[in-house]
């Protein structure tokens with residue numbers, strides 16, 4: 094039965110991680126996989142999470158099944174975290190999922206169950222897993238123009254021109270903030286234009302927000318999403334607690350469906366539960382327990398917000414330091430885009446040859462396409478990184 098399965102090349106990001114681990118050099122930099130690190134290179138457990146875990150440990154009454162909707166209280170607090178202040182909060186339903194990956198797949202299944210002929214439009218480029226998840230849900234996937242390779246910023250005109258051609262059979266997957274892999278985010282004017290286009294043409298906006306709080310802060314990062322939900326009746330949302338709560342391995346996220354009426358949202362979630370039943374059934378509870386414990390407690394929420402702000406400010410500081418050092422060394426502005434980008438990543442577009450040289454000659458590991466995990470850098474490494482990049486430039 095299994096003879097015909099060909100050998101597969103593993104995931105290139107994970108392969109790069111292994112190569113990095115096996116590299117005996119002491120002066121090496123892992124700027125590959127998308128995890129936040131502090132200035133000592135550690136991915137810490139947040140203090141608010143540690144405290145919430147203790148509370149949870151002492152109060153959890155049982156490990157019995159939670160049911161298909163997962164943690165009901167988590168569903169409430171996560172919907173509030175994203176939609177408080179909008180009327181969408183009164184016409185939505187949230188489903189606790191195994192990470193945003195689980196949310197993306199569940200919403201893909203929901204689209205397929207309701208409109209099997211729909212095409213899901215993803216940005217070019219997009220998160221590596223957007224296309225496979227939607228295709229595995231049985232959906233057609235196409236790309237809209239997004240990044241201008243020259244400026245490394247969003248080509249908003251080209252993007253809007255393509256979205257204007259779409260219609261009721263189309264779903265447009267948007268990054269809520271901190272675009273992965275590019276770091277280039279949509280301006281608020283463009284979010285407004287997208288909302289208007291969705292109403293005019295009938296496409297369904299689907300906002301994937303996996304880095305809430307890591308761009309400009311928890312409130313600022315919701316401006317795009319709120320622009321959409323305040324004007325468009327039906328919206329899909331996937332969200333992750335992997336990055337902003339540092340709960341990567343706890344697989345904590347949510348799929349939120351915003352509809353015309355609360356009843357429609359509840360009906361949609363019932364279908365989403367049925368779809369979940371056919372795959373992972375129920376999500377793991379621990380991460381959601383931690384998140385709800387934090388968000389239901391004022392002091393813990395304050396601690397969490399403070400820690401998240403520190404993380405975000407560290408990354409913004411690294412971005413500014415990169416730009417200052419590039420300007421000083423090149424007397425040019427060609428790397429200013431690092432400070433215009435938001436969140437953990439910046440897409441440099443470095444060639445394969447350049448990435449190979451950075452790895453071989455300088456022990457600097459960057460994934461194919463040149464996505465740099467800025468959040469994995471240490472302040473002290475900046476001069477070394479920039480010297481290496483400038484030495485390899487032009488390859």
Ligand code: PMP
Pocket residue numbers: 127191192193194195220268273301303332333334335341345346
């Ligand atoms: N969406 C985007 C844009 C992502 O970058 C990621 C992962 N980093 C996810 C979804 C999936 O997140 P999770 O780890 O919560 O499954």
